[in-house]
Amino acid sequence: MKRRPYLKREWIEYVIQNPASTEVQDNGRIRLWAYVPSLKGYLRVIVESDGETVHNAFPDRGFAD
Secondary structure, eight states: OOOOSSHHHHHHHHHSSSSSSSEOOOSSSSEEEEEETTTEEEEEEEEEESSSSSSEEEOOOOOOO
């Protein structure tokens, strides 16, 4: 979150706990998306294969469920 100070930890936790969509990448990492009203859009969170360790997170303006 140092690189993206506008993201809030609670948003990332929400996405991990309540994904609207998930996708497993070839490398085992998991992509998770959820709508965050404060962002007025979807947040994509990528976690390691353990399902907990956050690798990356960013607003995904191209996602549509």
